[in-house]
Amino acid sequence: MTSYSAKRAKASDDFAIQTFNLTRTFNSLVAVDGIDLNIKKGELFALLGPNGAGKTTTINMLCCLLKPTSGTAQVMGYDILKQPFKIKEIIGVSPQETVISEHLNPQENLNLIGKIHGINARELKIRSRQLLETMGLSDRAKEQVRKFSGGMKRRLNIVMALIHNPKVLFLDEPTLGLDPQARRAIWDYIIQLKRGKTILLTTHYMDEVDFLADRIGIMDEGKIVALGTSTELKASMLEKHTLIIHAQNLTQRLIEEMRSRYAEVEVTNGTMEISDKKLDFEEIVNLLHAFGAIVRSASIKEPTLEDVFLHITGKELRE
Amino acid sequence: MRFWELCTRNLKETYRDPLALGFLLGFPLVFMLLFGAIFSGDNVAHYPIGVIDDDNTPRSQAFINEALAKVPMFEVSTYDDTTTALKDLKFGDLKAYIVIPSGFGQQVSQNWQGEEADIFLQMTYDESDVMVSEQLISIINAVTRSFARIEIPITINANPIHIETEITEIDFIAPGIIIFGLLIMIPTSARIMVSDKERGFLSRLLTTPTRPLDFISGYSLCLAFIAIAQIIIFIAAAWVFGMDIVGSLGLAFLIFLLVGLSSIGIGMVVASLSKSENQAEPLCWIFAMPLAMLSGCWFSIEMLPSYLRNVAYAFPFAHAIDASRAILIRGVGLEAVSNNFLFLVGWAVVIFAIGIILFRRSMRS
Numbered sequence: 001m002t003s004y005s006a007k008r009a010k011a012s013d014d015f016a017i018q019t020f021n022l023t024r025t026f027n028s029l030v031a032v033d034g035i036d037l038n039i040k041k042g043e044l045f046a047l048l049g050p051n052g053a054g055k056t057t058t059i060n061m062l063c064c065l066l067k068p069t070s071g072t073a074q075v076m077g078y079d080i081l082k083q084p085f086k087i088k089e090i091i092g093v094s095p096q097e098t099v100i101s102e103h104l105n106p107q108e109n110l111n112l113i114g115k116i117h118g119i120n121a122r123e124l125k126i127r128s129r130q131l132l133e134t135m136g137l138s139d140r141a142k143e144q145v146r147k148f149s150g151g152m153k154r155r156l157n158i159v160m161a162l163i164h165n166p167k168v169l170f171l172d173e174p175t176l177g178l179d180p181q182a183r184r185a186i187w188d189y190i191i192q193l194k195r196g197k198t199i200l201l202t203t204h205y206m207d208e209v210d211f212l213a214d215r216i217g218i219m220d221e222g223k224i225v226a227l228g229t230s231t232e233l234k235a236s237m238l239e240k241h242t243l244i245i246h247a248q249n250l251t252q253r254l255i256e257e258m259r260s261r262y263a264e265v266e267v268t269n270g271t272m273e274i275s276d277k278k279l280d281f282e283e284i285v286n287l288l289h290a291f292g293a294i295v296r297s298a299s300i301k302e303p304t305l306e307d308v309f310l311h312i313t314g315k316e317l318r319e
Numbered sequence: 320m321r322f323w324e325l326c327t328r329n330l331k332e333t334y335r336d337p338l339a340l341g342f343l344l345g346f347p348l349v350f351m352l353l354f355g356a357i358f359s360g361d362n363v364a365h366y367p368i369g370v371i372d373d374d375n376t377p378r379s380q381a382f383i384n385e386a387l388a389k390v391p392m393f394e395v396s397t398y399d400d401t402t403t404a405l406k407d408l409k410f411g412d413l414k415a416y417i418v419i420p421s422g423f424g425q426q427v428s429q430n431w432q433g434e435e436a437d438i439f440l441q442m443t444y445d446e447s448d449v450m451v452s453e454q455l456i457s458i459i460n461a462v463t464r465s466f467a468r469i470e471i472p473i474t475i476n477a478n479p480i481h482i483e484t485e486i487t488e489i490d491f492i493a494p495g496i497i498i499f500g501l502l503i504m505i506p507t508s509a510r511i512m513v514s515d516k517e518r519g520f521l522s523r524l525l526t527t528p529t530r531p532l533d534f535i536s537g538y539s540l541c542l543a544f545i546a547i548a549q550i551i552i553f554i555a556a557a558w559v560f561g562m563d564i565v566g567s568l569g570l571a572f573l574i575f576l577l578v579g580l581s582s583i584g585i586g587m588v589v590a591s592l593s594k595s596e597n598q599a600e601p602l603c604w605i606f607a608m609p610l611a612m613l614s615g616c617w618f619s620i621e622m623l624p625s626y627l628r629n630v631a632y633a634f635p636f637a638h639a640i641d642a643s644r645a646i647l648i649r650g651v652g653l654e655a656v657s658n659n660f661l662f663l664v665g666w667a668v669v670i671f672a673i674g675i676i677l678f679r680r681s682m683r684s
Binding site: 063064065085088089091093095097099101102103104108111112113115116117118144160170 | 321331332519520523525526529530
C-alpha cells in the first residue's frame with residue numbers, strides 16, 4: 001500500500017484539487033471516509049450522492065471551513081491545513097443554503113465580497129454589472145434582496161461566489177429546490193463558466209450531473225464508490241440489456257415462452273420488460289407476432305446514473 | 320479594511336430592518352416617554368413631610384429650607400416633637416417624618432471641608448405604602464448627599480443658593496432608563512451575531528480571506544455606533560422631559576458608552592455560547608431583565624437586601640446609574656466617581672476580552 005507521504009509526493013501541477021486519504025468524523029459518525037480524489041484544472045467535477053453521503057463535508061474541508069480528522073488535501077497546490085488563507089484567496093464558494101444579506105441590494109452584496117477580496121472599485125463595478133446582467137438580475141440591482149424570489153436569491157448566491165474571479169469554484173447543490181426553468185437557467189450559466197475555471201459541484205440530481213459534469217464521483221456513506229465520465233459509468237452497466245415493449249394481447253402462454261428464453265421478464269399493464277446479457281430483437285418481435293400480440297412500440301432501455309447508483313450501492317438516489 | 324466593510328454591512332442590516340430598529344430605539348423610548356409623562360409637568364405627586372430639627376444649627380436650618388423644601392414634590396412642615404409627627408403620620412396627614420439629630424450640622428461642615436463624616440438622619444414612614452416610601456428614601460438620600468457633599472467651605476451661608484436641590488423625579492429616573500436602553504444592547508448584540516452564525520453568513524465569509532478579528536471588529540464597531548446613537552437619542556429625550564444636566568455631559572456620555580460596551584461584550588459571550596437565535600434571545604432576557612431590576616433602572620436599590628445589592632454591584636449597571644446620577648444631578652467630577660468609573664472600564668475590558676476569546680473559539684471547527 002502506498003504510504004501517506006509517498007501519495008502526497010505525487011501532487012501534480014495538472015490538478016486543481018487533490019485529496020489524500022481525506023477523513024472527517026463527527027463523534028462516532030464517519031462523514032468522509034478516506035477519500036483520494038484528483039480533479040484536473042479546468043474540469044467540472046460532480047460529486048453525486050444522496051443526502052448525508054458526505055458531499056458537503058468534503059467541500060467544507062476543501063474550503064478550509066472544517067478541519068479533517070485525518071488526511072489532507074491541496075487546492076491549486078496549497079495545503080488546506082498549512083495554507084488556508086492562500087486557498088481562501090483563490091476560491092469561490094456557493095453554499096448549499098442561500099446565504100446573502102437580505103437587507104442589502106445585489107450590488108451591495110457583491111461589493112461586500114468583492115472588497116473583502118481586495119478588488120478595486122472600478123473592476124468591481126465592471127464585474128458586478130457583467131455578472132448581474134448574465135444572471136438576469138441587473139433590473140433589480142438596487143432593490144433589497146429580501147423581496148426577491150427563491151430563484152433570484154439562488155442566482156445571487158452563485159454570483160457572489162464569482163465576483164472575485166476565483167480559480168476554483170465550489171457549487172454546493174446550486175439548484176436545490178428550484179423549479180425546472182430556473183434550474184435550466186443556472187445550468188446554462190454554469191456551462192459558460194466551465195471555460196477556464198475548475199468547478200467542484202455537488203448534487204443529488206442525476207440530470208444535472210448528466211448535463212454539466214466532465215467527470216463524476218459517486219459518493220455513498222463517506223466513500224467515493226465510482227468514478228468516471230457519465231458514459232463510462234453507464235457503460236459499466238451494459239453487461240445487461242433491457243428491451244421495453246408496449247403491446248396488446250400479451251397472453252400468459254407468450255409470457256411463459258419469453259421467460260423460458262430470457263433471464264428476466266416482467267409484465268405490467270401492457271408493458272413487457274425483457275432483460276438479459278444478450279437480446280435478439282428480431283427473434284423477440286417474431287415471437288410476439290406468432291403469439292398474436294399487437295406491438296405498439298419497442299425500445300432499448302438506456303441505463304441511467306440512477307441505475308448505476310442502484311447497481312453499486314444497492315440503494316436508490318432519492319430526489 | 321475588511322472589518323470596515325463588515326461594519327457597514329452590519330449597520331445597513333440593522334437600520335434597514337424596521338423591526339430591529341424599532342425594538343432597539345422604541346422599547347426604551349417608550350419607557351422614557353411613560354416615565355416622562357408620569358413625572359414631568361404639573362402632575363407631580365405631593366408628599367407631605369414632617370421635620371424635627373434636634374440639631375438646630377444654621378446648617379440644619381439650611382438643609383430644611385434650602386434643600387428639602389425645594390424638592391418640588393415635598394410639602395415640608397416642621398414639628399417640635401416626634402409624638403405629634405407620629406400622630407399625623409398615623410392619620411395619613413404625613414407620608415413620613417425626618418428627625419435631624421444633633422451633630423448633623425457638624426457632620427455636614429466636616430464634609431464640606433473635605434473630611435468624610437457619616438451623616439445620620441432618622442426617617443419614619445408608613446411601610447405599607449411601598450412605592451411611596453421607597454421613592455421618599457431615594458429622594459431624601461439624594462438630597463442629603465447632594466447637600467452634604469457640596470464643595471463650598473463655610474461660606475455656604477453667604478451663598479446657599481448654590482446648593483443643588485431641585486431634584487425632580489425625571490432627574491432621578493432618566494439615567495436609569497438610559498442604562499436600561501443600553502442593557503437592551505445585550506439581546507441586540509447577541510441576535511445580530513447569532514443570526515449571522517445560524518444563517519451561514521459567518522461560514523460563507525469564513526471561506527473568504529476574512530480573519531476572525533475582522534468579524535469581531537466589524538460587529539463591535541457597528542454595535543458601538545448603535546450604542547452611541549442610542550445614548551444621544553435617550554439623553555435628548557430625557558432633556559426634553561425636563562432632566563437637568565448639572566455636571567459634565569461628556570463624562571456622563573463616557574459612562575453610558577462604557578455601559579454600552581459592557582452590554583456588547585455580554586452579547587458577544589451569549590452569541591458564542593448559542594447556536595441559534597431561539598437559544599440566544601431567552602438567554603439574554605433571563606440575564607438582562609433581572610439585571611435591570613437589580614441595578615435600579617426603574618427604582619432605587621436602596622431598599623434591596625444587602626446580598627442583592629452586592630449582586631447588583633458585581634455588574635457594571637448599578638455603578639453606572641450611581642455615577643451618571645451623581646454627574647448629571649449633583650454635578651460631580653470624575654474624581655468623585657472614579658471608583659465607579661474604574662469598575663466600568665475594568666468590566667468593559669474583561670468582558671470584551673472574554674467575548675473575543677469565546678467568539679473566536681466558536682468560529683473554529
